[in-house]
Amino acid sequence: MTALSEQLIDRILRGDRRTIARAISSLEAGDAFSHNVRVACRRHVGRAHVIGVTGPPGAGKSTLVSSLIAGLRARGNTVAVLAVDPSSPFSGGAVLGDRIRMGVHQSDDGVFIRSLASRGHLGGLTAAAADVIDLFDAAGFDTVIVETVGAGQSEVEITRYADTRVVACPPGLGDDVQAIKAGVLEIADVFVVTKADLPDARRTASDLKSMIALRRNTQNPPAVMPVSTVDDKGIPELVAWLADRTVRGLRHADGGIRQARDLVERCLANDNFGQAMGMELLHASPGHVTLRMPVTRTQINFNGRCHGGAIFALADMALGLACNSHGMLATLIDSQMSISTALEEGEHLVADAIEVARSRKIGTYQVRLTRARDDKHVAMLNGTVYVLNQPVDVPELPAS
Ligand SMILES: Nc1nc2c(ncn2[C@@H]2O[C@H](COP(=O)(O)OP(=O)(O)OP(=O)(O)O)[C@@H](O)[C@H]2O)c(=O)[nH]1
Ligand SMILES: [Mg+2]
Known part of the structure; x- marks a missing residue:
């Protein structure tokens, strides 16, 4: 690590606001400094x-x-807020609205508020959000x-980095309480019925309570x-309920999302083929990996289109990382791919690999390939893997 980045990291750990802001931009952009920030922060997390x-x-x-900021500040806690807006392709609109709404706290030194907007790349947002959470933690925010x-998978996955999950339910959901995504229901530690001054609030609260009572186990x-x-x-x-919770650092637990991501990052960095093809990690959690790859001149076939082998290569890599993300070696034994759209030089291809089912020995995976520019469907690969009785063993990433 250079002397300059060591100095900057030191400032982050001391809570210097300007350096924290700069580091977040770096994590968002995924530039050279961001790697050093991630490695350095990892040693100082788990307190917040x-x-x-x-x-x-x-x-x-x-x-x-x-x-909540006001309440926590009154108890002497310092608070950092990350507002994530996956739907907004620009840092404007709703995100800017959030900044203004929380604006009363902006002049308070014990509060740091930042918005993160998707740059149009599925999955990359989750990775950046996870890094910013660690950064705030390392910088000493309580x-x-x-x-x-709470709309899609990536938002639910972001909440998996949290120790405590609050699901806000406005009144008037009525019978539509069921409409709250099943995934969101599973993760809640507390349902907060918002706008309790409105008439339907009581009904929403009792609907939620009966729904919880119905769920066994x-x-x-x-x-x-x-x-x-x-x-x-x-x-x-x-x-008071939040302050009483003593859970910390769950995101670093065994088999958890952070561990899967560290492992996948290391596997990709140590994969000569993936590196040569310019493959880049956008998202990793247990059984789920998203990669992106540029379509370069060497991947173009005689017909001026991206070679089918290059498309398969990205799908295979994403699937390989997803099935190895649990920490046990797994290898592809059968697959089938259908291609529907041709790609040209200069485009970027995105592969999203998800685990469909997994037993002790066999796993089935589905990889959806899309064109990064407009999310157009390119190909689909279905694959079966065999799980070996052997842990994945790849070297740690060095700080550069
Ligand atoms: N009556 C009432 N209105 C509220 C309350 N809290 C928020 N609102 C109103 O509900 C609307 C939405 O509030 P936000 O806090 O922006 O909701 P949000 O969930 O952050 O919205 P998005 O980030 O756009 O998804 C605003 O018009 C608020 O003034 C409350 O306790 N009572
Ligand atoms: Mg909001």
């Missing part, structure tokens, strides 16, 4: 309480976060709050707490 706040659009998440709109059933930011009702109770 990471709270994920998710819920449908307009549920009152940002307003709730603003009240509480890190992450706000995401729940050892730690999620709490249901109504709050209203209009008159601050329920906010002190929620802040």
